[in-house]
Amino acid sequence: MRVIRESSREAVDRAVFEEFCAALRRRPAGVIGLATGGTFSAFFARIAQAVAAGELEMGEVRATHLDEYLGFDHDQRGGMVHELTSLCPPLRQMLDEDRFWPVPASGDAGAVQEHEQRLAEVGGVDIQFLGIGRNGHIGFNEPGTSFDLGFHRVHLAPTTRADARDRFAPDEPPYEAVTAGPKSILKARRIVLSAVGAAKAPAVRAMLEGPIDPQCPASCVRYHADSVVYLDPEAAAELGESAAAMS
Numbered sequence: 001m002r003v004i005r006e007s008s009r010e011a012v013d014r015a016v017f018e019e020f021c022a023a024l025r026r027r028p029a030g031v032i033g034l035a036t037g038g039t040f041s042a043f044f045a046r047i048a049q050a051v052a053a054g055e056l057e058m059g060e061v062r063a064t065h066l067d068e069y070l071g072f073d074h075d076q077r078g079g080m081v082h083e084l085t086s087l088c089p090p091l092r093q094m095l096d097e098d099r100f101w102p103v104p105a106s107g108d109a110g111a112v113q114e115h116e117q118r119l120a121e122v123g124g125v126d127i128q129f130l131g132i133g134r135n136g137h138i139g140f141n142e143p144g145t146s147f148d149l150g151f152h153r154v155h156l157a158p159t160t161r162a163d164a165r166d167r168f169a170p171d172e173p174p175y176e177a178v179t180a181g182p183k184s185i186l187k188a189r190r191i192v193l194s195a196v197g198a199a200k201a202p203a204v205r206a207m208l209e210g211p212i213d214p215q216c217p218a219s220c221v222r223y224h225a226d227s228v229v230y231l232d233p234e235a236a237a238e239l240g241e242s243a244a245a246m247s
């Protein structure tokens with residue numbers, strides 16, 4: 001795993017966008033695994049802008065993502081597919097053309113199996129983007145999740161629901177979701193995790209300097225041979241010298 005301390009949040013956004021462009025160049029008909037959340041909002045806006053300006057060609061690429069709230073429709077406010085397609089219209093077009101494959105929000109075992117099978121049949125995910133929760137989650141794999149789990153249904157942790165409160169207000173955030181598990185995430189050929197802001201500093205430290213343990217789900221990324229972590233100064237603030245040496 002490489003850990004890269006960028007000089008600013010904007011530099012993290014640039015690096016993540018470059019990763020995306022490089023993945024498209026490497027395998028124009030590959031599969032991109034997206035993540036949602038504030039960490040990636042500038043990234044999606046940038047993709048949309050680049051496509052609209054004719055600077056980026058999505059070509060034959062396919063996309064999928066990590067997680068969805070249980071039972072959510074693609075156009076349901078607060079949902080992950082709704083977020084992705086609203087922030088990034090090219091993903092809306094890909095959804096309409098069946099080139100963006102959402103996580104089966106029903107959580108139904110057959111649908112989940114079909115989704116995993118479809119990803120496997122096209123050769124798996126080429127690059128998986130990840131954010132990290134304040135509690136160390138990736139996707140919606142909350143602390144305590146076994147690293148052996150594939151796609152599965154989850155109960156969201158209190159911090160995850162608290163962080164989702166704004167996107168659902170005045171309604172309550174959901175209690176359950178469907179997520180790619182650590183086992184599915186680690187199958188991606190390359191993993192790009194990014195973290196920005198001081199709120200993420202303790203989780204980033206646990207991920208990089210704590211034990212590799214389900215109590216910090218993001219720590220499983222250290223098992224992946226081709227993984228990179230981009231941090232802004234605030235997210236890297238609690239790291240010791242050892243992590244600096246990984247850069």
Ligand code: F6R
Nearest residue numbers: 036037038039131132133138139
């Ligand atoms: C959402 C997801 C989550 C987020 C994480 C960080 O698809 O995978 O693991 O990446 O909760 O969220 P933000 O970026 O909003 O801080």
